[in-house]
Amino acid sequence: xxxxxxxxxxxxxxxxxxxxxxxxxxxxxxxxxxxxxxxxxxxxxxxxxxxxxxxxxxxxxxxxxxxxxxxxxxxxxxxxxxxxxxxxxxxxxxxxxxxxxxxxxxxxxxxxxxxxxxxxxxxxxxxxxxxxxxxxxxxxxxxxxxxxxxxxxxxxxxxxxxxxxxxxxxxxxxxxxxxxxxxxxxxxxxxxxxxxxxxxxxxxxxxxxxxxxxxxxxxxxxxxxxxxxxxxxxxxxxxxxxxxxxxx
Numbered sequence: 352x353x354x355x356x357x358x359x360x361x362x363x364x365x366x367x368x369x370x371x372x373x374x375x376x377x378x379x380x381x382x383x384x385x386x387x388x389x390x391x392x393x394x395x396x397x398x399x400x401x402x403x404x405x406x407x408x409x410x411x412x413x414x415x416x417x418x419x420x421x422x423x424x425x426x427x428x429x430x431x432x433x434x435x436x437x438x439x440x441x442x443x444x445x446x447x448x449x450x451x452x453x454x455x456x457x458x459x460x461x462x463x464x465x466x467x468x469x470x471x472x473x474x475x476x477x478x479x480x481x482x483x484x485x486x487x488x489x490x491x492x493x494x495x496x497x498x499x500x501x502x503x504x505x506x507x508x509x510x511x512x513x514x515x516x517x518x519x520x521x522x523x524x525x526x527x528x529x530x531x532x533x534x535x536x537x538x539x540x541x542x543x544x545x546x547x548x549x550x551x552x553x554x555x556x557x558x559x560x561x562x563x564x565x566x567x568x569x570x571x572x573x574x575x576x577x578x579x580x581x582x583x584x585x586x587x588x589x590x591x592x593x594x595x596x597x598x599x
Contacts, residue, residue: 356368356369358370358371358396359396359399359400361400361403361404361407362403362407364403366396366399366400366403370399371392371395371396371399374395374398374399375395437583440582440583440586441579441582441583444575444578444579444582445575446571446574446575446578450574451563451567451570451571451574452563454570454573454574455563455566455570459560462560462561462566463558463559463560463561464558464559464560464561465517465518465558466517466518466530466555466556466557466558467515467516467517467555467556468515468516468517468529468530468552468553468554468555468556469512469513469514469515469516469552469553469554469556470512470513470516470529470532470550470551470552470553471494471495471498471506471510471511471512471513471550471551471553472498472502472504472506472511472513472525472548472549472550472551473494473497473498473501473502473504473507473511473548473549474502474503474504474545474546474547474548475501475502475503475546475547475549476503476546476547477546477547478540478542478547480501480547481540481547481548481549482540484497484501484549485537485539485540485549488537488549494510494511494537494551495510495511496510497511497549498510498511499511503546504545511551512553515554515556518530522543522544522545524541524542524543525541525543525548525550528541528548528550529550529552532550532551532552533552534552534553534554534555535551535552535553536551536552537549537550537551538550538551
C-alpha cells in the first residue's frame with residue numbers, strides 16, 4: 352500500500368509531496384504562484400517524472416563517465432566548495448542591539464526624512480482652459496470631479512491625487528509651485544513640459560527623523576554585510592600569506 356505522500360513512482364523511485372514543495376521553493380515567488388492550482392501541481396508532477404526518466408536514461412548510457420560531464424561536475428563541485436567555504440567564514444557573525452543603536456546615533460543625518468506632501472492636480476493642454484476650470488472650481492465644482500472630467504493625466508481616475516512625494520520627484524516647475532502652496536490652496540496654472548497644471552495641496556508632512564524602530568532592520572542588514580565582509584577579507588588576506596598569489 353502506497354504512502355499518501357507519494358504522488359508518482361518511476362522505476363521504483365518514489366516522488367513525494369515533499370519533492371513538489373522543494374520544486375516550488377526553488378522558484379521565485381511570482382513563478383511559483385502560477386502553479387498554485389490542481390492543474391499546476393499536475394504539471395509539476397509531470398516535470399518531476401520527466402526529470403527522473405532523464406536521470407535513468409543518463410545512468411543507462413553512462414553519461415557520468417563522459418569527459419564533458421566530468422568537467423562540468425568538477426566546475427559545479429568547485430563552485431559549491433567555494434560557496435561552502437565562504438559560508439563557513441561568515442557563519443555566526445551577529446549584530447548586537449548595542450551596535451545597531453550606536454550606528455543610529457552616530458549617523459543621525461542618514462535617517463532624516465525630507466519634507467513631503469500629498470497633492471492633487473488637473474493637467475490640461477492650454478492655459479485658457481486651465482483658468483476656466485479654476486473658475487468652475489471657485490464657483491463650487493469639486494476639484495476631484497473637475498479632474499475626472501477635464502484632466503489628461505491618468506491620475507484623473509483617482510480625482511487627480513498624486514500621492515505623497517518629496518523634493519526632486521517632480522519636474523522643477525511643478526515642485527516649486529506646489530511647495531509654496533498652503534494646505535487646501537489651489538494654484539494658478541503652472542506650465543511644464545506636459546502642459547498646464549492646476550495644483551492643490553492636500554497634506555504637508557514636515558521634515559522628520561526616522562525612529563530607530565523604523566530603520567532597525569535596514570541598519571542590521573548593513574552592519575551584518577560590513578562585518579561579514581571584514582571577516583571574509585581578513586581570512587583571504589591571511590591565506591595570501593600562506594599560498595603564493597601572482598596577478599598578471
